[in-house]
Amino acid sequence: LSEKCENESDWSVEVSDFAKSTCNPVRKLIEQMKIEPNPNYQMIALSIGDPTVFSEIGKPQSVINAVQACINDKKFDGYTPSYGTEAARQAVAKYYSRPDNLIYKFTDILLTNGCSQAIDLCITVLANRGDNIVIPKPGFSIYKTLAGTLGINVKYYSLLEEFNWEVDLEELESLIDERTKAIIVNNPSNPCGSVYSREHLLDIIDLAERYKLPIIADEVYGDMVFPGNEFYYMSELTQRVPILSCNALSKRFILPGWRFGWIAIHDPKNYLARVRAGFNDLTTRILGPNSLAQAAVVEILEKTPQSYFDGVMQILSINAEIVYERVKKLPGLIPRKPSGAMYMMVGLDLKCFPDIPTDLEFVQMLIREKSVFCLPANIFECPNYIRIVITMKKEKIIEACERIEEFVLAHYKPCEKK
Amino acid sequence: LSEKCENESDWSVEVSDFAKSTCNPVRKLIEQMKIEPNPNYQMIALSIGDPTVFSEIGKPQSVINAVQACINDKKFDGYTPSYGTEAARQAVAKYYSRPDNLIYKFTDILLTNGCSQAIDLCITVLANRGDNIVIPKPGFSIYKTLAGTLGINVKYYSLLEEFNWEVDLEELESLIDERTKAIIVNNPSNPCGSVYSREHLLDIIDLAERYKLPIIADEVYGDMVFPGNEFYYMSELTQRVPILSCNALSKRFILPGWRFGWIAIHDPKNYLARVRAGFNDLTTRILGPNSLAQAAVVEILEKTPQSYFDGVMQILSINAEIVYERVKKLPGLIPRKPSGAMYMMVGLDLKCFPDIPTDLEFVQMLIREKSVFCLPANIFECPNYIRIVITMKKEKIIEACERIEEFVLAHYKPCEKK
Ligand SMILES: Cc1ncc(COP(=O)(O)O)c(C=O)c1O
Ligand SMILES: Cc1ncc(COP(=O)(O)O)c(C=O)c1O
Secondary structure (H helix, E strand, O other): OOHHHOOHHHHOOOOOHHHHOOOOHHHHHHHHOOOOOOOOOOOEEOOOOOOOOOOOOOOOHHHHHHHHHHOOOHHHHOOOOOOOOHHHHHHHHHHHOEOOOEOOOHHHEEEEOHHHHHHHHHHHHHOOOOOEEEEEEOOOOHHHHHHHHOOOEEEEEEEEHHHOOEEOHHHHHHHOOOOEEEEEEEOOOOOOOOOOOHHHHHHHHHHHHHHOOOEEEEOOOOOOEOOOOOOOOHHHHOOOOOEEEEEEOOOOOOOHHHOOEEEEEEOOOOOOHHHHHHHHHHHOOOOOOOHHHHHHHHHHHHHOOHHHHHHHHHHHHHHHHHHHHHHHOOOOEEEEOOOEOOEEEEEEOHHHOOOOOOHHHHHHHHHHHHOEEOEEHHHHOOOOEEEEEOOOOHHHHHHHHHHHHHHHHHHOOOOOOO | OOHHHOOHHHHOOOOOHHHHOOOOHHHHHHHHOOOOOOOOOOOEEOOOOOOOOOOOOOOOHHHHHHHHHHOOOHHHHOOOOOOOOHHHHHHHHHHHOEOOOEOOOHHHEEEEOHHHHHHHHHHHHHOOOOOEEEEEEOOOOHHHHHHHHOOOEEEEEEEEHHHOOEEOHHHHHHHOOOOEEEEEEEOOOOOOOOOOOHHHHHHHHHHHHHHOOOEEEEOOOOOOEOOOOOOOOHHHHOOOOOEEEEEEOOOOOOOHHHOOEEEEEEOOOOOOHHHHHHHHHHHOOOOOOOHHHHHHHHHHHHHOOHHHHHHHHHHHHHHHHHHHHHHHOOOOEEEEOOOEOOEEEEEEOHHHOOOOOOHHHHHHHHHHHHOEEOEEHHHHOOOOEEEEEOOOOHHHHHHHHHHHHHHHHHHOOOOOOO
């Protein structure tokens, strides 16, 4: 064996299939984008779903107080149990229970490194190599990224634009086969900004029940709905179907960098006994979130006033309105009004832009000419759309809209056929 | 398909092979230990390698200052690049370079969730299902835990107790086959407390070079050696063999709960180009450590004085001496003097303890009778030893030794044959 390798070039070390089958198109685009913005304009990034960027609002004051109260005490530097401290899990259980119809015990909560690891653990605990999970399209790319590494397949069910991005239940049903292990539902939705009604959620739950499939509910935008809309946790709506609700401090508490998330296990009929044991084993691989964050979360969840969240949603809803009204007037762009989360999808009528063949091209030219960075929605499996993040300051948002307007007017050609 | 599942019992959801093949025996023992301690004694846990427990020393003051300086600024709450901020990577690169013979650039550093995720990424990027990695015995159980999930096999090479736990190089060589993808070296060692000489490390590097295998160097106890010993990073000692050095703030900075670690890529000949790309993809799955910790690490690495580390090692070395001298006198126990890290291995001459068949039994009875919790070293693939953590306060350590003495004298029967 040793002789086989005498040639120095043999050193070139191969990379595993795990790595090769891992791709996160959002991160790849954002971190490796090579397009030069126009030096005459300051860059406005409406790309990454990071609420700390540009917004006039930062984290709640409770976060600062809580960290200052914990930082001196070395007991908060120690290893925590793999699935988190009892105090932090208790705080999450209490905060995310709904007095009338959803009571979590602390043992139902597992702390994770952000919502990403919550979803990773759910997929990993349920599916084998060659199994599949069904996921939304348009949808956030992380599900495929996570499943891909492990050789778990994804099948896309469509969200119907004309029905406020509701799930195409018939199509979803047709995708389910013997190797389907879970349904992922993302509500409110990234990238659509849609918020599902109670009735629609019940229809999805009903389907899951008929096929006896657990639901992984990606509810990282839970409660982030604009005034006049109502959000339901899927766990509130069933006393039978097991729901793994994935969530985090990332969006609602404006702490995406903290990598603090959790899985809330809703399983009234105790169908998931083996899955709970599996979670326990899997969390011992790299352990959960930062211990200081775990210590602080108790006070953060207790002390953050409702008015803080109301303020954030007020601003997001005004921003959505501004972008919607402005973009609506632009030829060739068809904005879709969101009801929650922090994104707006904008359809591109590309036959009216003869020099722009794809959404990716649209986005790249917009950067090059106007230094405005949106994401091409083909990375959300939804070509011919762009996704605009609406968390930035009002002045920025208006400036971005103005630049988009100039860009569109420069490239738009009415009635042209491609 | 739907009808197949009419029976409610079919709901019982199966757990994946990924979860089934994941086992962390240390965490399992510590978190699920059901043995009741003796209510007449306060529990002394010499089990988990958590330097925050019992020690008179806490984290450096620089940590508190750095966090207080960062917590108000919301720019430290945002998503960081998947492999960490440039500032934090720069700080690690600078701190862990050695002016004479090891210069890291920030692009050589990837930030991770503790040393555990550093090792996880290294194994995942290099090995496929069915491949193998060679790992030390006795050795820390995390390597097998991490590899097991992915169906990567482990092969154990022996550390030779009579040669200060040096690697049995002949055996190591005999284990290497076509599917071997990496050699893991842990120096200083958990559980042995051994510190390898320059010469021995060069011998290991030489072997790796002959087989063209990259080395994963678990150096989480790097620089934690008792006065009179010297520690070398493997990366200092070769200009050819690629070394993936895994490290963390966990032990030396006494911040295990922070989950802040890194991989330092040493690859002077650029053999690892594909591996670097693979790391980039893999880090986009759940992202790196907490952003506040990333912000703080710059000041932490710059401002922590050498005297702080010297103080810690002074205490650990005194503790080691105390335990060694006391245990040496006990019949049937054979302590092995450590040179670094924070553990001591103690051999058990079990034929002198007729009512104690195994190291696990020894440990359980010691808890039940004397409320002292050590780890049975069979979980480190080294039966008939126990591992004692030596980070606690001197009074505690002496009390623990006294209780162990009582326990041993109560159970020891000279000359008995089993
Ligand atoms: C729908 C959705 N799920 C999960 C995540 C990941 O959340 P986290 O940053 O907490 O890992 C995001 C982040 O953008 C998201 O939009
Ligand atoms: C040898 C060794 N490697 C890795 C680790 C894991 O370190 P971390 O807590 O930074 O993940 C430990 C922890 O005890 C260890 O002893």
